[in-house]
Amino acid sequence: MSYIVATLTMLTLLLTSPLVQTEPAVMTAADLLALPVEAPDRLLAYGREASQYGELRLPHGRDPHPLVVLVHGGCFRHEFADARSIGAMADALKREGIATWSLEYRRLKELGAGWPGTYRDVGAGVDYVRELATRYRLDLSRVIILGHSAGGHLAHWAAARARLTPGSALYVERPFVPRGVINLAGRMDMTVGIDEYEATCELPSAPRLPVLRTLLGGLPDQVPDRYAQVSLPALLPLGVRQVMIWGTRENFVPVRQAETFVAAARGAGDDAELQMVTGAGHFETASPGSSAWPVVLSAIKSLLAARQ
Secondary structure, three states, rough: HHHHHHHHHHHHHHHHOOOOOOOOOOOOOHHHOOOOHHHHOOEEEOOOOOOOEEEOOOOOOOEEEEEEEEEEEEOEEEOOOOHHHHHHHHHHHOOOOEEEEOOOOOOOOOOOOOOOOOHHHHHHHHHHHEEEEEEEEEEEEEEEEEEHHHHHHHHHHHOOHHHHOOOOOOOOOOOOOOOOOEEOOOOOOOOOOOOHHHHHHHOOOOOOOOOHHHHHHOOOOOOOOHHHHHHHHOOOOOEEEEEEEEEOOOOOOOOHHHHHHHHHHHOOOOEEHHHEEEEOOEEEEEEHOOOOHHHHHHHHHHHHHOOO
């Protein structure tokens, strides 16, 4: 009997030992989409197409509010996510006294999506904050752009548009320049890791859709000018503050891409930094209930409060 008791005790110790404990599961896309979201205060069109709209959330109070332009992710595909997917973050910021403008934009398989429509939509949605400020209590001197995943790339690009030249299909005069940008696990250099990224964006039950080459109309050697107009390293220096936030368990965009970009941005004279969140995966950075939220919120408040 003592042998059996000793054996059971040993098994219990082994099963509860830190050496065999597994890490908690990371959030999934379904977890993010399941978060409760309140209705926006306003649903406003910035263009004529069905997906050219934004969700505006306004805190209480009379003073002009700082504003965060939010850009959701979803692999650039319409099946994966829409503006509601970043709604929980928008609700949390509203409770902090920060207004939000959550952009929808044309995504792959929608008419006009891809090159140049998707990028033009995001740029137009960002520029629309000037119109919003004439109708609502918004402080245009305190505006930043934040995006998650594919939206992280689009947000980062939107903050860099002033670097485009008139020959670009994405060029506009006087693009709105934010105080800073926060990229939550979004691509920066569109020319690297294409196969790996596209594999993570496939739907098992649907026909194959290589998202990056569909978005831009080919591979870098086929349409180099397009990649040069949307890859952040090719546009440096951006001239705005940049914060990249990655989880240590990120599995969509390798952290080495962020590290390489931050080094290049700093070398070009930009104010850029990478912040890591221990234990977070790809979707925690977009969830206000996760361990990543204090890091994200601190970065938002820091950029909004920073001197220009």
